[in-house]
Amino acid sequence: MRMTDVKQHDIVAAIRSLGVAPGDLLIAHTSLSSFGHVAGGAKTVAEALIESVSPEGTAFVPTFNYGSLPYDPNTTPSLTGAVTDAFWRLPGAVRSAHPTHAFAGFGPAAAEVLEGHDKVPTLGRGSPLWRLWERNAWVLLAGCDHRANSMIHVAEEAAEAPYLDRTRVAHVLGSGNKVTDVTVRRPGCSSAFNIVDGPLRRANNVREGKAGRSRLTLVRSAAVVAVAMELLRRDSAALLCIRPDCDRCAWARQRISERNSERSSSRSD
């Protein structure tokens, strides 16, 4: 270990200095490389997230695989960063059953929040992220911005945005290596999600710090969802990007205009 290495207690102290306390619920989005060199690597950051809310608190991370492989919660790698992949592998971690957008949690609330994820819309009502919003969990961004903040998708669900009905077929790996096809809701694009940053700051809802070289941003999920819902109330396309090559947002705009023309024709009936 080098003197300049970032250590677990440095990360815990930085997260706690922003206001996270033992007993809290936390959902974290992390970039391992943003920290600089961490002694023990991804596992150290995963354990620091858990320690920052311990005892009695529960930490969560996304462990999405985006349908890259038939999903088995005990073997399928997470593609949402090295920290999340180390997190779900920790003894005692729980991972949800959703085949493309599973979450992992560690702590007393993990099983309850993650339960039944394969039976509800991916990030909608009854999903782990929705339940974390209901419990006003902290959202921690470490070395990333709101484009990684999946909680904003919960606002789209709560506001019943017109473009939520996009689905895909995913694959679940069952006992005896039997693969079952299931249809799941496919979350949309998040490239435009930094639009929430200004309103959150103006309402003094953003806490910032540093752990090693990583820039930490801490917000309450209730504040994030409220801000994003207000943006959607004013403009149903507020959370869509304007990249010309973004098929998902083009499709979503199409759904919005279909919905608007359905509304105007039903008004004229």
Ligand SMILES: [Zn+2]
């Ligand atoms: Zn887009």
